[in-house]
Every structure is written in structure tokens, then in C-alpha cells.
Amino acid sequence: MTVKNLLGLGLTALKSNFTTLDKPYKLNYCITYLCQSRCLTCNIWQMRPKGELTLDEVREFARKNTSFKWVELTGGEPFLRDDIDEIAKAFKEHSKSLYILTMPTNSLVNHDKVVFKLERILKLGIPRVAVTVSLDGYRELHDRIRGIPGNYDKAIDMFRRLKELKKAYPNLFFVFGYTLSKFNQGQFEKTFSMVKQDIPDLRRNDFHINLAQLSSNYYGNETLDIKPNDPVVVSEIANILKKRDFQVGIIPIIERAYIKRLVAYAKTGKQPMRSRSLEASTFIDSYGNVYPSIMWDRKMANLREIGYDLSRIWHSEAAEEVRGMTRSGTEPAQWTSCEAYQTLVGDVLSLL
Numbered sequence: 248m249t250v251k252n253l254l255g256l257g258l259t260a261l262k263s264n265f266t267t268l269d270k271p272y273k274l275n276y277c278i279t280y281l282c283q284s285r286c287l288t289c290n291i292w293q294m295r296p297k298g299e300l301t302l303d304e305v306r307e308f309a310r311k312n313t314s315f316k317w318v319e320l321t322g323g324e325p326f327l328r329d330d331i332d333e334i335a336k337a338f339k340e341h342s343k344s345l346y347i348l349t350m351p352t353n354s355l356v357n358h359d360k361v362v363f364k365l366e367r368i369l370k371l372g373i374p375r376v377a378v379t380v381s382l383d384g385y386r387e388l389h390d391r392i393r394g395i396p397g398n399y400d401k402a403i404d405m406f407r408r409l410k411e412l413k414k415a416y417p418n419l420f421f422v423f424g425y426t427l428s429k430f431n432q433g434q435f436e437k438t439f440s441m442v443k444q445d446i447p448d449l450r451r452n453d454f455h456i457n458l459a460q461l462s463s464n465y466y467g468n469e470t471l472d473i474k475p476n477d478p479v480v481v482s483e484i485a486n487i488l489k490k491r492d493f494q495v496g497i498i499p500i501i502e503r504a505y506i507k508r509l510v511a512y513a514k515t516g517k518q519p520m521r522s523r524s525l526e527a528s529t530f531i532d533s534y535g536n537v538y539p540s541i542m543w544d545r546k547m548a549n550l551r552e553i554g555y556d557l558s559r560i561w562h563s564e565a566a567e568e569v570r571g572m573t574r575s576g577t578e579p580a581q582w583t584s585c586e587a588y589q590t591l592v593g594d595v596l597s598l599l
């Protein structure tokens with residue numbers, strides 16, 4: 248199953264080098280905008296979501312759209328949805344070649360509950376289940392950026408719990424997610440050494456790096472001043488890249504290529520490569536609104552209006568117009584990990 252699903256993902260990614268896919272293989276789905284954090288970089292925590300898709304609606308969507316090989320269940324805090332395991336199950340049941348399921352967490356949900364839900368997800372037989380534990384700095388810095396005293400200690404505890412869980416579930420993978428912004432620029436090395444005191448076998452590759460970006464259709468943070476100083480952050484990302492451990496495998500290769508282009512993006516603010524938004528992937532918010540990506544505020548439809556069936560809009564004039572923009576380089580600049588992986592594998596030469 249693992250090899251077959253991995254091959255399926257690889258072949259689809261390869262195909263996306265030569266042709267426009269007629270179905271997306273990566274789904275970025277915000278399952279809830281509920282969030283107990285108070286981040287300085289994001290306004291999602293201020294939202295009071297009402298009318299989010301119900302579990303039955305998600306099941307209907309999963310039943311009618313079966314091409315996903317990679318599903319990201321994001322939030323808000325995704326573990327605030329009690330039915331996160333049932334949502335994962337719906338995608339696993341209908342997308343037979345699902346290879347990877349990814350989820351972030353802010354570590355603020357009771358950890359026993361997170362582990363309980365994760366175990367149910369891990370038992371579904373998805374070859375790769377990956378959790379990103381948000382951590383934006385050493386103790387005082389992380390708690391200040393996240394606005395929650397004690398959040399750092401909870402993130403460390405969450406990471407330790409995942410290490411324990413990994414012993415029983417080899418299909419579990421996890422990293423810290425470090426978002427660079429003006430609030431923590433220049434602080435990665437200090438953060439790494441302090442976290443290493445708490446987790447002695449920590450490696451640099453245990454951190455996944457993002458750059459804080461503005462998005463009106465997702466983070467709702469377009470009015471926030473979060474942009475780091477360019478030269479500081481450019482040299483910081485370059486240094487992070489230089490010090491990463493060498494690892495064999497396709498995912499470390501893609502991760503390096505992603506960080507390399509993050510340096511270019513931080514330097515120029517320009518899209519380093521044309522994205523595969525609305526070709527390889529799409530973003531759906533918790534109300535069922537369909538967008539090309541989390542960074543592209545162009546609503547294509549609402550799932551409730553199209554019978555939960557993406558094929559009804561995938562070849563529409565509006566969708567073709569969006570693809571035309573990605574081809575002509577006029578799409579909004581973005582370089583987030585939600586989009587970057589499928590962009591990179593859609594141009595395999597970029598991985599060399």
C-alpha cells in the first residue's frame with residue numbers, strides 16, 4: 248500500500264510537469280477557523296466562525312472528489328474539531344491513493360485528546376501522517392508572539408508526546424513549524440539552542456521554516472505589520488539552509504529546494520516559480536469556499552452551490568483564467584509550504 252500510494256503520488260507529480268491535471272491531488276482544507284491562540288502574525292483567532300461545513304458535508308465532498316493523494320487539514324486549530332479523525336477517515340475511504348495527511352497544531356488542545364485522536368488517524372492506514380507543532384521562538388519569545396503564557400512548554404510537551412507515539416506508529420512524522428516574522432527575526436539560533444536543552448536529540452531538520460505572509464482570504468492579516476527586515480531574514484534563512492543536516496530521500500530534497508527559494512522570495516518578494524494553484528492543488532475554507540490557494544483571494548465557488556463536486560468548476564472559464572494568470576506570471580506572489588511542494592515537483596528540474 249505504502250509503495251503503491253507513493254508511486255501514485257510520484258507519477259501524478261511527474262505528469263504535472265507535462266500537462267495540466269484534470270483533478271487536484273493536493274487539498275489544503277481549513278477544517279475550522281476556531282483558534283485559542285492570540286498570534287501577533289495572524290488574525291484567525293479573532294474570527295467567530297459560524298456555519299462551517301458539517302461532518303456529513305465533508306463526507307459528501309470526500310465521496311465526490313476522490314483524487315487526493317495529499318490532504319492538509321489545517322485551521323485555526325484543527326484539533327478543536329472533535330470529528331477530525333472522522334474527517335481524516337472520510338478522505339482515506341474515498342481517495343484510495345491517499346499517501347500523506349498533514350496537520351498543524353498550536354499545542355493548546357489537551358494533549359491526551361490530541362494523542363487519542365491521532366492514534367485513531369494513524370490506525371486508518373495512511374502511509375504518512377505528519378504533524379507540525381508550531382514554535383516561533385524560545386520560551387519568552389514564543390509565548391509573546393503567540394500571546395499565550397506557557398505555550399512554549401506545551402509545544403515542547405506536544406513534541407515529546409509525538410516522539411513517544413512514533414515508537415508505536417512508524418507512519419507518524421512530525422516537525423516544529425517555525426514562522427519567521429519581524430517579531431522573531433534573527434532569533435532562530437538562540438531558539439534552536441534553547442529547544443535543544445529541552446529536547447537533547449533535536450536536529451536542525453526537526454524545524455520546518457515558513458515566512459510570515461499576508462493573506463486576506465485565510466489569515467485575515469492583510470493590515471498587520473509582520474514583515475521582517477529583508478537583509479536580516481535573508482541571511483537567517485540562508486544560514487538555516489547551510490546548517491541543515493544532509494538527509495537522503497525525496498522529501499529532504501524538496502525541503503531544501505523549498506528553503507532555497509524561500510531565500511529568493513524573502514530577497515525579492517517575487518514568486519520564485521509559477522505555482523500549481525488550481526492545477527495540482529486547491530484551498531477550501533471551513534465554510535466550503537473554494538480558492539486557488541490560501542494566499543489568493545479569488546473565490547471560485549462555494550461547495551454548497553456546486554453539490555460538493557469540484558469537477559463542476561475545475562474546467563470553468565474562471566478556473567482557466569486563474570491558470571492563465573499562473574502561466575503568465577501575474578498571480579499574487581506567494582511562497583508557502585502549502586503550495587511550494589507541488590510547485591517544485593511540478594517542475595522536477597527545479598529540484599536539481
Ligand code: SF4
Nearest residue numbers: 282284286289291323
Ligand atoms: S497562526 Fe495558527 S495558532 Fe496562530 S492565530 Fe493563526 S491559526 Fe491560530
